[in-house]
Amino acid sequence: MDTPRFAALLDMLREAEAVAWESVHGSDERTLRLHKLTADALRAAERLRAGEPCAGPECGRTVAYSGVGRPARYCSKRCRDRAAYRAARQRESERS
Ligand SMILES: [Zn+2]
Numbered sequence: 001m002d003t004p005r006f007a008a009l010l011d012m013l014r015e016a017e018a019v020a021w022e023s024v025h026g027s028d029e030r031t032l033r034l035h036k037l038t039a040d041a042l043r044a045a046e047r048l049r050a051g052e053p054c055a056g057p058e059c060g061r062t063v064a065y066s067g068v069g070r071p072a073r074y075c076s077k078r079c080r081d082r083a084a085y086r087a088a089r090q091r092e093s094e095r096s
Helices: 004-023 029-050 077-095
Strands: none
């Protein structure tokens, strides 16, 4: 996902993470936790921009989020079909 609004969100998270990091003095646990949470949010947003790995079997591609609706799990119809085929075969073998 690479829209101006998403880039602005990333900037805000980066700034928040930097300020949280500057606030970490000694071992104040709440500040450490605040920094960890902010850094986690930043990493999650960065992953969203880079794209999640395709859920398809043996597929190394990433699926970029379009910014609309539920994120796609597969990079292509082919990967989705392969995953459905595998799941069906798995169910088959569990039954017998
Ligand atoms: Zn794929």
